[in-house]
Amino acid sequence: MKHIKNLFISLLVATIVMLPAFALEDLKEDKQKTFSVEQCIKYALEHNEAIKIAKNMVKIQKSRVGQAKSDYFPRLGLGNGYTFSDRKTKGMHETHSNTYDVDLSVNQLIWNFGKTAANINMQKYNAKSAQYDLEDEILNITYGVKIAYYGVLAAKANVDISQQTVRINELNYERTKALFEEGLKSKIDVVNSEVYYTDAQVQLLDTEHRYEMALIELAEVMDYHEGIDFSVLNTENFNFKPINYQPEKIDIKYVSDLQDGDNSELVLTSGIQKNDILKNFDFKPYDGTVHDAIETAYKQRPDLKSLELVLKASGESLKAIKRSYYPELGASAGYGFSKGENTHSNNFRVYAGLDFPIINVMNIKYKIDEGKAYYEIAEDNLHHAKHHVYFEISDLYVSMKQLEKKIPLMQQKVAQTLENFELADGRYTVGLGNFIELQDAQTNYNKAQLEFVQTIFTYNVAREEFFKAMGVQ
Numbered sequence: 001m002k003h004i005k006n007l008f009i010s011l012l013v014a015t016i017v018m019l020p021a022f023a024l025e026d027l028k029e030d031k032q033k034t035f036s037v038e039q040c041i042k043y044a045l046e047h048n049e050a051i052k053i054a055k056n057m058v059k060i061q062k063s064r065v066g067q068a069k070s071d072y073f074p075r076l077g078l079g080n081g082y083t084f085s086d087r088k089t090k091g092m093h094e095t096h097s098n099t100y101d102v103d104l105s106v107n108q109l110i111w112n113f114g115k116t117a118a119n120i121n122m123q124k125y126n127a128k129s130a131q132y133d134l135e136d137e138i139l140n141i142t143y144g145v146k147i148a149y150y151g152v153l154a155a156k157a158n159v160d161i162s163q164q165t166v167r168i169n170e171l172n173y174e175r176t177k178a179l180f181e182e183g184l185k186s187k188i189d190v191v192n193s194e195v196y197y198t199d200a201q202v203q204l205l206d207t208e209h210r211y212e213m214a215l216i217e218l219a220e221v222m223d224y225h226e227g228i229d230f231s232v233l234n235t236e237n238f239n240f241k242p243i244n245y246q247p248e249k250i251d252i253k254y255v256s257d258l259q260d261g262d263n264s265e266l267v268l269t270s271g272i273q274k275n276d277i278l279k280n281f282d283f284k285p286y287d288g289t290v291h292d293a294i295e296t297a298y299k300q301r302p303d304l305k306s307l308e309l310v311l312k313a314s315g316e317s318l319k320a321i322k323r324s325y326y327p328e329l330g331a332s333a334g335y336g337f338s339k340g341e342n343t344h345s346n347n348f349r350v351y352a353g354l355d356f357p358i359i360n361v362m363n364i365k366y367k368i369d370e371g372k373a374y375y376e377i378a379e380d381n382l383h384h385a386k387h388h389v390y391f392e393i394s395d396l397y398v399s400m401k402q403l404e405k406k407i408p409l410m411q412q413k414v415a416q417t418l419e420n421f422e423l424a425d426g427r428y429t430v431g432l433g434n435f436i437e438l439q440d441a442q443t444n445y446n447k448a449q450l451e452f453v454q455t456i457f458t459y460n461v462a463r464e465e466f467f468k469a470m471g472v473q
Contacts, residue, residue: 033230037149040222040232044145045138047223054134061127068120071112077105077334098340105334110352113326114319122316129309135302141221143468147461148218152232154457155211157240161449162204168442169197176435189435196439237283238460240453278414278452285404286463290397293470297389301471307385311378318371325364327354389469396466403459410452417445 035043045051083099109116176193179185215228234240298304331352338345424441427433467473 034233035230036233037146037235040149040218041142041145043224044141044222048141049223050137051134051141054130054137058127058130058134061123061130065120065123065127068116068123071109071116071119075107077103077107079103099338100340101336101338103334103336105332107332108330110329110331112328113323115323115326115328118316118320118323122313122320125309125313125316129306129313132302132306132309136306139302139468139471139473142473143464144221145218146464148214148221149232150235150238150457150460150464152211152214152218153234153238153240154453155207155214156232156242157453157456158207158450159204159211160240160242161446161453162200162207165442165446166197166200166204169193169200172438173197175429184431192435192439235460237463238456239283240281240456241279278411278449281411281456283407283456283459286400286466290394293397293466294390294393296472297393297470298386299471301389301469304382304385304389304471307378307382311375311382314371314375314378318368318375321364321367321371324367325357325359327356329354392469393466396462396469400459400462400466403455403462407455407459410448410455414445414448414452417441417448421445 080102081100083101173190173193173196176185176189180187180190212228215230218232219225219228234242329352332350334349336345336347336349421441421444424433424438428435428438
């Protein structure tokens with residue numbers, strides 16, 4: 001009874017000791033984050049320094065609008081002073097005085113023939129232009145996150161394909177070794193299958209490394225500093241089936257009765273269909289026209305809107321320069337108080353009138369020439385940008401449509417190479433085919449899968465470039 005009691009206590013202590021470990025493992029699993037592309041974009045926009053800089057530029061431009069409007073507000077002046085004088089003149093009495101003065105004034109601009117109005121309009125256009133610059137920066141960040149996100153999806157798909165290839169080569173090595181022991185295959189087939197198995201493991205390490213690098217690149221674009229212990233979700237047009245491979249050993253119970261029994265246990269490709277990441281892949285092509293895309297770009301691209309406002313701001317700046325020699329209609333009022341030793345005085349004054357500036361005709365003439373040149377530069381920049389957008393949209397549209405036609409063909413190629421692999425695998429199992437034929441078929445199947453993943457990645461990049469060119473997030 002004492003031994004049973006001691007055993008029970010030992011088990012209880014061991015359980016208590018192990019509980020934190022299990023809890024820690026659960027906590028580690030809970031820390032694994034899964035992000036959608038929308039979540040990644042949101043995080044990047046909240047933490048990117050370029051976005052913060054662009055937002056502050058908007059604040060600066062808005063403050064300049066207020067500064068320009070301040071010309072219409074009254075200007076207050078206050079002055080005070082103390083004067084002491086002591087005068088001695090030969091043959092005359094000594095004189096001295098102490099005087100204290102206070103002066104308060106108010107100056108108000110009534111009208112300056114549109115100079116201030118032009119300056120205010122110019123600053124308003126600059127502020128709106130800064131806002132569109134911010135939107136353009138948001139568009140660029142969004143595009144960068146999406147491309148990095150698709151890079152992670154492509155790298156993950158390649159890892160799944162490499163894992164499948166390792167499993168196939170592992171089973172092939174086990175099968176070939178079992179068949180060799182039964183005297184049905186040669187030693188060279190065993191050695192070759194082992195070489196291919198090792199090579200597949202090396203390739204898996206490479207793809208896993210590229211997957212981790214893709215995660216790092218996405219984290220960098222997002223400005224995410226919490227490590228790369230996260231995964232990402234599929235998107236509508238990048239929806240490969242994830243695979244979780246379970247370790248299993250090939251059943252060789254039919255090796256001795258290969259000619260009379262069921263040899264399905266020895267066929268490598270029997271499980272590929274249910275583990276095929278490309279199975280049921282689907283995508284939705286873009287159904288708009290290139291003309292619609294160009295019109296959308298002209299209406300929505302923030303960089304074009306910014307250039308349009310820069311052109312308007314240049315026009316207002318030119319107006320302000322041309323009006324610089326106009327007079328200003330203003331008014332002022334003031335009150336002064338002065339107190340000496342024996343006297344004091346009060347005065348109140350009011351003034352209204354036109355004030356003409358000092359005119360330098362040569363200076364104004366060249367300032368106008370400079371303003372015209374800036375206006376023409378802004379106009380040319382806008383026209384050039386629109387021409388570039390037209391051809392950019394056209395080029396991206398053609399490239400995207402070409403890939404949309406290519407995707408079904410690449411998908412068909414994967415199915416064809418899989419069928420060829422299945423046939424080669426079946427022939428090799430029953431002794432009709434050789435090892436080289438089997439490996440060529442497997443290599444072609446593996447290559448077709450990787451090429452298909454690359455095509456999907458290229459298509460998604462082209463599609464995002466197309467949307468970015470339209471100004472669509």
